[in-house]
Structures are given as structure tokens and as C-alpha cells.
Amino acid sequence: MLRAMAVSEVASLPTPALVVDAAALAHNLDTMAGALPGGRCRPHVKAHKCTALAREQVARGHRALTAATTREVIGLARAGLGDDLLLANETVDPARLAGLAALVAAGSARVTVAVDSEATVDAVAASGLREVLVDVDVGMPRCGCPPGDAGGLAERARARGLEVRGVMGYEGHVVGNPDRAARTSQTEVAMALLAAAHAEVGGEAVSAGGTGTFDVNVWCTEVQAGSYALMDTAYAALDLPFRIALGVEATIVSVSPKGWAVADCGLKALGMDHGNPSVDGYEVFFCSDEHVTLIPGDGTRPAVGDRVRVVPAHVDPTVAYHEVMHVADPDGRILESWPVDLRGW
Amino acid sequence: MLRAMAVSEVASLPTPALVVDAAALAHNLDTMAGALPGGRCRPHVKAHKCTALAREQVARGHRALTAATTREVIGLARAGLGDDLLLANETVDPARLAGLAALVAAGSARVTVAVDSEATVDAVAASGLREVLVDVDVGMPRCGCPPGDAGGLAERARARGLEVRGVMGYEGHVVGNPDRAARTSQTEVAMALLAAAHAEVGGEAVSAGGTGTFDVNVWCTEVQAGSYALMDTAYAALDLPFRIALGVEATIVSVSPKGWAVADCGLKALGMDHGNPSVDGYEVFFCSDEHVTLIPGDGTRPAVGDRVRVVPAHVDPTVAYHEVMHVADPDGRILESWPVDLRGW
Numbered sequence: 001m002l003r004a005m006a007v008s009e010v011a012s013l014p015t016p017a018l019v020v021d022a023a024a025l026a027h028n029l030d031t032m033a034g035a036l037p038g039g040r041c042r043p044h045v046k047a048h049k050c051t052a053l054a055r056e057q058v059a060r061g062h063r064a065l066t067a068a069t070t071r072e073v074i075g076l077a078r079a080g081l082g083d084d085l086l087l088a089n090e091t092v093d094p095a096r097l098a099g100l101a102a103l104v105a106a107g108s109a110r111v112t113v114a115v116d117s118e119a120t121v122d123a124v125a126a127s128g129l130r131e132v133l134v135d136v137d138v139g140m141p142r143c144g145c146p147p148g149d150a151g152g153l154a155e156r157a158r159a160r161g162l163e164v165r166g167v168m169g170y171e172g173h174v175v176g177n178p179d180r181a182a183r184t185s186q187t188e189v190a191m192a193l194l195a196a197a198h199a200e201v202g203g204e205a206v207s208a209g210g211t212g213t214f215d216v217n218v219w220c221t222e223v224q225a226g227s228y229a230l231m232d233t234a235y236a237a238l239d240l241p242f243r244i245a246l247g248v249e250a251t252i253v254s255v256s257p258k259g260w261a262v263a264d265c266g267l268k269a270l271g272m273d274h275g276n277p278s279v280d281g282y283e284v285f286f287c288s289d290e291h292v293t294l295i296p297g298d299g300t301r302p303a304v305g306d307r308v309r310v311v312p313a314h315v316d317p318t319v320a321y322h323e324v325m326h327v328a329d330p331d332g333r334i335l336e337s338w339p340v341d342l343r344g345w
Numbered sequence: 346m347l348r349a350m351a352v353s354e355v356a357s358l359p360t361p362a363l364v365v366d367a368a369a370l371a372h373n374l375d376t377m378a379g380a381l382p383g384g385r386c387r388p389h390v391k392a393h394k395c396t397a398l399a400r401e402q403v404a405r406g407h408r409a410l411t412a413a414t415t416r417e418v419i420g421l422a423r424a425g426l427g428d429d430l431l432l433a434n435e436t437v438d439p440a441r442l443a444g445l446a447a448l449v450a451a452g453s454a455r456v457t458v459a460v461d462s463e464a465t466v467d468a469v470a471a472s473g474l475r476e477v478l479v480d481v482d483v484g485m486p487r488c489g490c491p492p493g494d495a496g497g498l499a500e501r502a503r504a505r506g507l508e509v510r511g512v513m514g515y516e517g518h519v520v521g522n523p524d525r526a527a528r529t530s531q532t533e534v535a536m537a538l539l540a541a542a543h544a545e546v547g548g549e550a551v552s553a554g555g556t557g558t559f560d561v562n563v564w565c566t567e568v569q570a571g572s573y574a575l576m577d578t579a580y581a582a583l584d585l586p587f588r589i590a591l592g593v594e595a596t597i598v599s600v601s602p603k604g605w606a607v608a609d610c611g612l613k614a615l616g617m618d619h620g621n622p623s624v625d626g627y628e629v630f631f632c633s634d635e636h637v638t639l640i641p642g643d644g645t646r647p648a649v650g651d652r653v654r655v656v657p658a659h660v661d662p663t664v665a666y667h668e669v670m671h672v673a674d675p676d677g678r679i680l681e682s683w684p685v686d687l688r689g690w
Binding site: 014015016046068069089090091092093095096116117119120137141142143144146172251253254255256257258260262264267268271272273285286287288289290291293303304305314316317320321323344345 | 359360361391413414434435436437438440441461462464465482486487488489491517596598599600601602603605607609612613616617618630631632633634635636638648649650659661662665666667668689690
């Protein structure tokens, strides 16, 4: 399908269309590979859901990857990127776990799964999978066992024949704090909880962190950063060395004499949980299913057919709506078109 | 793929999964067909993006359908549902318009397109398409020409050889008003603007309305209602005779002794612009990419592996994330699994 489109210029893409700034992407990937080389970063593919982009991360030395869904794990394995895959979420679905175990048995991937309860330990043990991390609650109200329970879960896992590679704990309540000093001290508090759990659990891995704490979390052995590759306006508000690489190309389809313009990029093309997207030269008035209504800034004179670049506030749920991302140079030439092939579950 | 899944019970579906309550869906479709029979309702498929569901609407007498994207129009035509398709959004994409013209030329569909500017009139005329509606701004800050410009646009369209079937105007600023009397009087104001435009434009069609105004908008000739089929918590807050038919089946994957539970239905499975979803027996604390964190209500004792039904606040951008919707009876037996085959653009 991508070949059939034969579109070589961003300006000719049917809209809305995901466009990646090749230079910003390369900058982001190179910056991370320099700061956290090799296994110090375990890129999280949930943020881009794209094996072609994961291949770029692996090519820069990050051979171990993080995934949020079994479909992501399977897709990465099939793409030959299965050296060391972590499913960083809990599941008790026997069919899905068996599917992952089959990948391992076939030699297609090494797969490690997060566990945080007796039920999840038992489900993994029953599946034939053999490696787990104990997921620990380090302050974010989501998954993870209490730090004091981690040792017991590790013991249960080992008694069931599982290898416990270590602990995992995501300081998700910290990664968005714009105050770097506060972000650092909050990370230290969270990682002290994880270290206490690690002392009981054992294993070599202390997996944690995200884009917002990639350079302040010096306590973990590997950082699960995802958003850094493409970035969004929420993370761009922090003092991070990563640039916004992702936007949604859209077309102005209506201009009102009352003072607004309408582009064809709406709620089905944008993750909205972090709020409205941003558009250079415009104030975003509101989004509806298929459109964004824009107020032109001083000097902006929109006309029907003009193109605008809509920059999402949250990259992950934006990418998940799209079938393909087009990687373009500064002149708007499309260098590559990458399927977003890890969508769904 | 659907066949290969061979899942016949909702309780065995991999999660998250879109589930449609067959009885509620039938009630909603029957209620609309009774209230606005035949061409009085032109169902909007953007709300469900599913040709199988559109077929149910056509079977109840609504042979004319509304679409938001060219892909929806093409998909409906290919499914044999092309009797009278309205693309209710403006586009100036020549390739897409030519694709629609080819459908018409092949006898696969009758296609009418919304226009609201000289540029959109000219684009449609150049494409070989032959039928338009003049889209009029009736108070919602989005597409639509000023009422006073509608006659001139119709004249331009006719001069370019187009047939002008009438006018269209969406009172989207009114449909969510919970006060029925206010909703009615606001609709009357909006439809007076549309009637004035219609007097200048001519043609038989006055296309307007939505689920929230389906029975108060007595001024239009056809209502473009979409959400009524599946419904969401936002529309359910109004005094409408439609029932919530859609939910996302999810699995509890983690339970914290601190008092919350986590289910595997997150931002990539839910449209979030109308706010958090709802879950019976729980308060929704927050959603993250892959999860919803839930506070159990009195008497709710969650366990890992339990199923919950997550009801979205906005149906359209929720459905657009999913590949399939499963239609189930009250006992949780899956009667049919319908591909969400009109996604994308």
C-alpha cells in the first residue's frame, strides 16, 4: 500500500498524515545513545509502535527493548529485534502468554515479563515462559507490588521454576515535573523504594525511568524511555535535550470571515488526554472528531488548501491512530514511509 | 483473522475489546427508525466506522448515509451501501475527489459532497463529481459558509455544472445541551439561519441535526445522527431514548493493598476528549497509555483476572482505535464480530 501511494513530498500527502522530521529524530536517537549507551537504555516501543523506528534504536546499540503489549513483543520478534524483549505490563491471559512462550521456544526472542502478584507469577509460570522482573510500586498509583512484598513474590517465582532477573519500578508520577531539582529528588525517593525491593529480590536488573528522568535516574541499571524519539509538547515543556520530531500534516479546508480556520486533523488523529495540540501561527480553539478549529495569529492569513503541522500534546495515543509515519527532510521530501505496525493488542 | 480467533464468549476475549450489547443496539436502531423513518434519518457512519452496522441501519430503511471521510464513502460503496452517500465534510484533495467520482462513474454509488467556499466548489467541479450540498455556518465555529454567502456559492456551483441538492448545517453547539427546552429553542435559531440560506440556494435537502437534536429539529428534511446507535456517557446524560450499547471489555491485571485496581484499557483504547470513562462499581481515578486505575466502590472486591466493562465518554474516537466490535447477548455470548473497517482516511 505504501508503494502504491508513490507520494514523495509531504505537501502531496493525503491528510491527516503523521510526519517525522528526520533530522530531529536522528538528533534524539543519537543524543540518547550518547547519554545512555547500549543496555543503559531499553527503548520503550509503545511510544511509536513502529518496528522500523525500533530498528534505528537497535542500530544505535540499544539491543534490549521494552514493550507494552504482547502484539508489540511478537511484532518485534518477527522483525528480528527479539534479542531481549521486556513486556513491562502484567497479563494473566494464558493464550497471550503461551504465544510469547512459543516465540522463546522457537528461538525468535528472549522474553521477560513483569509480575506484581501471585496471580501474575502463577500465570507466567504456567505459560512456559521462564523469565520475569518483579514490578514494584514506587509511588505511582498503577501496577507494582508494595516494596515489602517483592521478596516474597521473587521466592514464589523461583519456586515455580522462573528466573527472576531483578526488579522494575516506574516513577511515572515524577517524569513530568518541570522542576529538574524536584524531579531528581523525587526520583531518588522512588528509587530508594526500588532499591529496598531489589535487595530482597536479587537479580542483575533494576529497570525504571522514562524520558523525563533519563538523565536524573542514576540509580537504575536501565531506563525505559520511549517518548524521547518523537517527543510531544508535554515533554517539550521540560528541560530535555530532545526535539519535537512528530507532527500531523493537515490541510485547511474552511476559512470563516468570522476569524477562524478549520484543518482536517481531529480527535481521531490525536491523543487528547494531555490537552489540545499546538499549531505554529495559530491558537487552537478546539478539536472535534475530524477537525481542529484554529484562530490565526497576527500576520497569519489562512487560505483553503494551505498546509499546517499539528503537534500533539501526547505522542503515544496519537501514533496509535495512524497506519504509517512518513520520515521527511527539511525540504519536505519523504525519505521513508514506515508502517505503524505494532498497533492494537 | 476474526474466524481464527474462534472466541464465542465475551469472558474469553483478549482484552481490551470493544463489545456491543446486541439488545441495546437493536433498541437504538429500532427507536430511530420509528421516530425518523426512511430518509428522515441519514445515519452518520463516522460514529461507528463499521459497514456491518451501517447495513443494519440500511435494513431498517435508512438507505441514505452520511460519511466524514472519503475512506468511509469508498468502504460503504464497496459494501453495496452506496445508494445515496453524503460526504459531509469539505475536501480539496483532487485525488480523493477523483476517487469518489470514479465510484459514481462506475455506478457503485451516488455521492454528494459538502462545499462551503469557492475553492471547495471548484475542487468538486474539477473532479467530475456532480452533486453538492452547500454547508452553512449555523452557529458552530467550524465549517460552513455565512448564510448570506450560500446563494452565491450555489450559483457558482450551478455555473460549473454541479447539481445543488440543497443545504446542510450542523448545530453542533446545541446537541449536547442537557436542557431540552433550551436545546429546542437554540435549534430553532440555528435552523432559521439554515432556512434563510435554503431560500437562496434551493434544492430539496435541508440536512442537519445530530443525536442530541434528532427529535427537536423539526425544521430539517433529514437528520445526520450517528452516536445514537452505540451511545456514550456524554449523550447518555441527556434525556434521549437511546441506551448505552458500547463498552470496552477489560481485565483487572493488578490490585493494590493501597486501595486501587488496574485494568488493561487505557488511552489507546478510549477517546478521552470528553473526559474519563465510567466503570460500574468503581470510580475512575485516571487513565494512562495502557491502563485505567480504578477505586473500588463499597462492596466491590476486585481480584486479578476479573473483568470490567469500561464505558467511554465519547464513542467516535473510541471506536476508531479498535479493529473489531463484538456483538454480544446478555449472557455474554458473541453473536457476531464486526470489523471496524472504515477506520483511517
